[in-house]
Amino acid sequence: QNSGIPYGPGKAMGIPEFWLRAMKNHDMLEEQITERDEAPLKYLVDITSDKELGDADQKGFRLHFHFLPNPYFENTVLSKAYYMMDEDDPILEKAEGTEIQWKAGKNVTVKVMKKKPKKGGKNAKPITKTEPCESFFNFFSPPQVPEDDEDLDEEEGERLQEEMEADYEMGSILRERVIPHAVSWFTGEAAEELEDDDDDDDD
Numbered sequence: 001q002n003s004g005i006p007y008g009p010g011k012a013m014g015i016p017e018f019w020l021r022a023m024k025n026h027d028m029l030e031e032q033i034t035e036r037d038e039a040p041l042k043y044l045v046d047i048t049s050d051k052e053l054g055d056a057d058q059k060g061f062r063l064h065f066h067f068l069p070n071p072y073f074e075n076t077v078l079s080k081a082y083y084m085m086d087e088d089d090p091i092l093e094k095a096e097g098t099e100i101q102w103k104a105g106k107n108v109t110v111k112v113m114k115k116k117p118k119k120g121g122k123n124a125k126p127i128t129k130t131e132p133c134e135s136f137f138n139f140f141s142p143p144q145v146p147e148d149d150e151d152l153d154e155e156e157g158e159r160l161q162e163e164m165e166a167d168y169e170m171g172s173i174l175r176e177r178v179i180p181h182a183v184s185w186f187t188g189e190a191a192e193e194l195e196d197d198d199d200d201d202d203d
Contacts, residue, residue, distance in 0.1 A: 019045070019182070025188050029178070032136045034136065036135065037136040039108075040070060043068045043070035047174060048064045049174075050064070053083065059083075061081075061171075062079055062080065064079050065079070071103060072103060078098045080096070080171060097142055099140075109132060109141075112129075113130070113131055114127070114128050143163040
């Protein structure tokens with residue numbers, strides 16, 4: 001079934017929704033993709049990875065999501081960089097993502113709430129405000145470590161660590177599993193193999 005979106009050269013040549021389907025076949029990635037995310041993700045034509053972080057000594061990696069021109073945002077490439085501390089046991093120092101240039105009214109990471117004006121108020125127009133909502137595209141706005149760790153109490157520190165670990169796990173899955181075996185994830189074979197491995201572990 002063709003979505004009507006023209007596909008250019010790249011790994012997903014001629015296969016509509018290749019990367020959307022490949023990611024949705026991975027349980028953890030599927031959990032991050034909301035119904036609203038699917039429309040812009042149909043324009044995703046490639047995901048690549050490199051270690052170009054601007055400093056030869058810097059450990060880590062970058063992911064690049066290549067999009068066709070689309071009605072949702074101006075960017076054609078959204079990138080995510082993971083900077084690791086230089087230790088034997090890789091520890092995430094920080095993560096940075098591309099700022100998405102959303103087109104008017106197309107930002108899927110927020111929802112617009114309309115409130116009725118107070119009775120008798122001078123302003124009779126409904127009040128609109130935006131609130132953040134769950135979205136795969138929040139991946140490009142990773143949790144940030146404050147410059148002074150002492151600003152965090154213990155609970156906030158633990159929550160931040162959990163968010164950073166989950167963010168890094170998602171990046172690692174894309175880099176180490178999905179990108180190298182994209183066709184198997186698209187067909188669903190990779191997910192079946194993963195389930196078989198899990199069943200073997202249970203025995």
